[in-house]
Amino acid sequence: MKRPVFFLLFFFISISTFAQYRIKGKVTDAETGDPIPFAAVYAPGARVGMNTDFEGGYELNLKTWTDSIRVSYLGYVTQTKAIQELPEQTINFQLRPSDFELEAFVFEAGENPAFEIIRQAVARRKDFDKRSLEAYETKNYTKIEIDIDHLSEEFRQRKTVQKVTSVLDSIRQLTNDEGEKILPVFFSETLSHFYFRNNPLLKKEIVEKSKVTGVGITDGSTTSQITGSAFQEYNFYKNWLTILEKDFVSPIADGWKTFYDYDLMDSVLVGQDSCYQLQVYPRREQDLAFSGTIWIKKEDYSLKQVDLTIPKTANLNFIERIKIQQELEPTIMGPLIPAKTRVQIKIGQVTPNTAGLLAKFYTATDSVFITDPKPTSFFNNSVELKPDFGDATEEFWAENRIDQLSSEELAVLQMVDTLKKIPVIRFYSEGLKFFATGFLPVGKIDLGPWTEFGNYNNVEGLRGGFGLRTNYKFSNKWAFQGYLAYGFKDQRFKYSVSGKNILDRKRWTTIELSSSKEIDQVGLEMESLEGNSVFLAASRFGTLRRPFISTNQQLKFQREFFKGFLFQAGIKLSQFDPLYDFYYLEKGTGDYKSDFQTTELRASLRYGRDEIILINDNERASFGPSKWPIFELKFARGIQWLNGEVDYRKLDFYIYQRVNMGLFGVSRYELDAGKVFGEVPYPILKNHLGNGTAFYTTAAFNTMNFNEFASDQFISLRYRHFFEGFLLNRIPLMRKLKWRAVANANILFGSVSDKNITNAPTFDPQGNPIETFGRLDPTKPYLELGYGIENIFKFFRVDFFHRMTYLDSPDANGFAVKVSAQIIL
Structure with missing residues (x-):
């Protein structure tokens, strides 16, 4: 009797073993093709279920056959598919996102568990x-x-898109029907x-x-740092x-x-x-x-x-x-x-x-x-x-x-390689890069920047120019850059040329020699506005204010001694040739002079504890700080040799920080303080940057006129706050428009010593009155307050500024409206 019992037992075990059904597959997003992890997979008839893994995969082993399998996940439309009565099969699901609203849970008593x-x-x-x-x-x-x-x-x-229709059509064969x-x-x-x-x-x-492949990607060295x-x-x-x-x-x-x-x-x-x-x-x-x-x-x-x-x-x-x-x-x-x-x-x-x-x-x-x-x-x-x-x-x-890589990702790789070789795609991708960076790569050189190609103002009339620079393909040790421009009204050539040797890329160490001749404006010098190209271009178009020919030769060395700590030192020879009525009294002789030369020895320290720095080909690019402030300390000594005519010292201290205010938004502040020691012509003083344009800029006092105030010692605070919808979200219409409130507060204390006031005569040698500069009361701050709306039609911003002090100054602008365009998320 034992053998028949053993045989029956073996038969039933075999039946139960071979009667199992193995169902596996993958759950993905129908719109993107991405896996959906943690989705619930359930076979109702067999009462068996599981969650998908991080790659969207699942595998069910059913002891009894059932006619369907269901997949559900919050935020997606639940999908059910029929299954066949086979020992093993693969069933994939493509779930479509749904617009869902969570139902409120009501707890009758006690705390939400x-x-x-x-x-x-x-x-x-x-x-x-x-x-x-x-x-x-x-x-x-x-x-x-x-x-x-x-x-x-x-x-x-579109005609341009139709040129790649054959490629677009082939994509249909690479994606699922759903x-x-x-x-x-x-x-x-x-x-x-x-x-x-x-x-x-x-x-x-x-x-x-x-490994980087992409439309418009010519060199992966920079891109690879951020991927x-x-x-x-x-x-x-x-x-x-x-x-x-x-x-x-x-x-x-x-x-x-x-x-x-x-x-x-x-x-x-x-x-x-x-x-x-x-x-x-x-x-x-x-x-x-x-x-x-x-x-x-x-x-x-x-x-x-x-x-x-x-x-x-x-x-x-x-x-x-x-x-x-x-x-x-x-x-x-x-x-x-x-x-x-x-x-x-x-x-x-x-x-x-x-x-x-x-x-x-x-x-x-x-x-x-x-x-x-x-x-x-x-x-x-x-x-x-x-x-x-x-x-x-x-x-x-x-x-x-x-x-x-999945089969879809392998197809993507093939598609990208095909697309980037199509001439029309290359044309538009290079065009976008040219507009964004200002330079157009052509082999081992880059043409540009395009902002130097043309301009118009009252001094130069129509201005034309052309520039280029070497790139990483030319050398990773040497970088050369320059441009040449010509004004058809003043009939003067302007130029800038520089050469830089990169001594160490790990501890960023460079030595650079440069020479330039250009039109600048007092308080609007190109050197101080290099990071604000839009405002600089706007201020140099139309009427130039207190223009002068600036001729410079500079030798500069920099090295990063440890993370975030950058040291710079150098020497700069400059010549100031005014194109407006300007005089100063020469120290010692009291003679009137209208031009001067300076020789500056310079040194600076910059420290950003968590500042993110990338080496962008042959340039050092900052992605800004994450949490901690950035500190800068600069010192310059004007010496009376190597053609230097003025003896002085300048000391500047600067702090910038982005502060997360949580529910209330984000704040940014800039604290700037400085002092000039010595008797100097007023263009060497701190000529506080005003904004006479209709465009908003964070670099200037937006109700202050150009050249309105100058100081030989000062401290300023520029504070900006972005409410990120905190206030306007409570107004139904504003919430729908997604407008966001912003606020500004700019305050400045400054003064000028008596010797520098005397140094700037208000009359020329013939007795005609000439403009010099306005002075701040050391006990009375310059204060402007602003408020505004950003994200208007997703691109525009309007700011309203009120000047709170010095309203009795000539041409004082008590109220100003500034506009700007921006692309923000």
């Missing part, structure tokens, strides 16, 4: 914040894809090592290998996350209850961890806050994973969606490191007849090392490229990618 979970998670933030580690290193893989989407029929019918047509224009992959050190807080990324993981870091254990220069509050920030509501949705198993699944959404829909789902481990209240979206209702321009998905893993010391992060930024059409943009960022961490801190000198450069960063075969990438 989600609040205690969040309270515990916030209380333990320091235990899991990776910034609490003394030092760590990670090996990362990052890929970025940028596509043009929203390809409307009007856009496709997906949207896209035009990929950029794709990059990067393998890098990321280094972190605490106390002081320092970060660095060394790009070991990088690594350093710029894709999202830490939800910080109170605020900066995305696209906007600050978004974390769901587990200290002030969580001010910004968020929460619903406890479920208790789920994520991998081996039992987690609370919570839905989060902003209390005020216009706030820069997230909406979505977070998973918090029951064991220690640490974040396990997040799937968060910035809602369409947030006060942002052009952005249709910002979505962040992240998986976190603990280190051996406890704090969490993101194992995988996926970010999607969807930019809508500026106008109905244009196209949109879709950017996808993915970072995976292969390994984490808890190490001893590296010396601070190691962190001199925020991003460093290995010498052979661009030399890698396809076989190397196939072996070293943490995640292999």
